Amino acid sequence: MNNMVQALRQSKKTLVLLVATLVLILAVACGTNSTEDGTPANITDILSAVGGPEAAQLLRFGSGANTGIWVNGTGQATGDPDLGIISLGVEALADSAAEARGLAAEAIDRTISSLRGNNVDDRDMQTSQFSISPRYDNQEVTRCIGCRVEFERVLTGYQVNNTLTVKVRDLDDMGGIIDGATEAAGNLVRINRVSFTIEDTKPLQNEAREEAIADMLTKANAMAELAGVELGELVFLTESGGGVPQSFSRIESVGDFAFESEQPTSILAGELDVNVNVQGVFVIAH
Numbered sequence: 001m002n003n004m005v006q007a008l009r010q011s012k013k014t015l016v017l018l019v020a021t022l023v024l025i026l027a028v029a030c031g032t033n034s035t036e037d038g039t040p041a042n043i044t045d046i047l048s049a050v051g052g053p054e055a056a057q058l059l060r061f062g063s064g065a066n067t068g069i070w071v072n073g074t075g076q077a078t079g080d081p082d083l084g085i086i087s088l089g090v091e092a093l094a095d096s097a098a099e100a101r102g103l104a105a106e107a108i109d110r111t112i113s114s115l116r117g118n119n120v121d122d123r124d125m126q127t128s129q130f131s132i133s134p135r136y137d138n139q140e141v142t143r144c145i146g147c148r149v150e151f152e153r154v155l156t157g158y159q160v161n162n163t164l165t166v167k168v169r170d171l172d173d174m175g176g177i178i179d180g181a182t183e184a185a186g187n188l189v190r191i192n193r194v195s196f197t198i199e200d201t202k203p204l205q206n207e208a209r210e211e212a213i214a215d216m217l218t219k220a221n222a223m224a225e226l227a228g229v230e231l232g233e234l235v236f237l238t239e240s241g242g243g244v245p246q247s248f249s250r251i252e253s254v255g256d257f258a259f260e261s262e263q264p265t266s267i268l269a270g271e272l273d274v275n276v277n278v279q280g281v282f283v284i285a286h
Contacts, residue, residue: 073216081196089163124167232283
């Protein structure tokens with residue numbers, strides 16, 4: 001809707017300018033300078049009489065679509081993560097779907113019990129993916145002596161995946177939670193991804209926005225000074241970025257998920273950046 005309104009306004013401006021130009025040509029052709037009955041005596045007055053003040057402004061400054069000083073500004077704020085997110089689950093293989101589902105169900109129940117034992121609330125656990133699917137293999141088949149070897153798709157069993165997305169509010173528990181899930185599910189465990197984020201980014205967004213605006217103003221003033229013009233008022237301002245940051249951690253040691261290993265899993269949270277970009281348009285003062 002906004003694009004449509006802007007297009008209509010631009011079309012109106014263009015039409016007014018064309019009409020004003022025709023009037024100007026007629027006025028020049030007729031030798032119009034001034035009249036006793038108050039007919040406009042100059043180009044600006046002619047345009048104002050026909051199209052209003054807007055038409056005269058179009059003559060002075062153009063259509064306005066690409067005029068002024070356009071400038072971007074960037075800002076960044078850094079903070080410490082306060083929320084960990086682990087994507088983990090189990091994967092079971094068996095000859096039948098029922099058997100595979102049963103193995104996965106037992107393993108995920110043990111995993112959930114382990115999570116609860118590591119102070120993870122039920123509200124912070126969510127099933128993000130569950131599937132039961134057949135598994136096939138291509139096997140060589142020779143149908144007769146001297147015939148070429150063919151491949152046939154053969155059902156070999158069934159696979160069940162059950163994945164949880166777990167929020168960890170105490171980041172010091174991250175390694176212990178992974179180790180506990182590994183021990184609970186054994187060789188069926190799957191640790192898909194570990195990431196960190198910041199729940200409330202508004203303070204960082206405000207800090208980054210303030211830096212971005214200051215950067216934009218500095219650039220605008222520098223551009224105006226270098227171009228030898230005077231910076232006018234700000235007529236347009238927009239912002240992008242500022243979304244919730246997320247980083248993926250590095251797992252130092254997980255021992256191939258062999259829960260017999262005594263080496264604990266080390267997880268590094270690091271820092272997160274919030275970036276804000278702004279764009280402004282300033283009038284060139286006259």
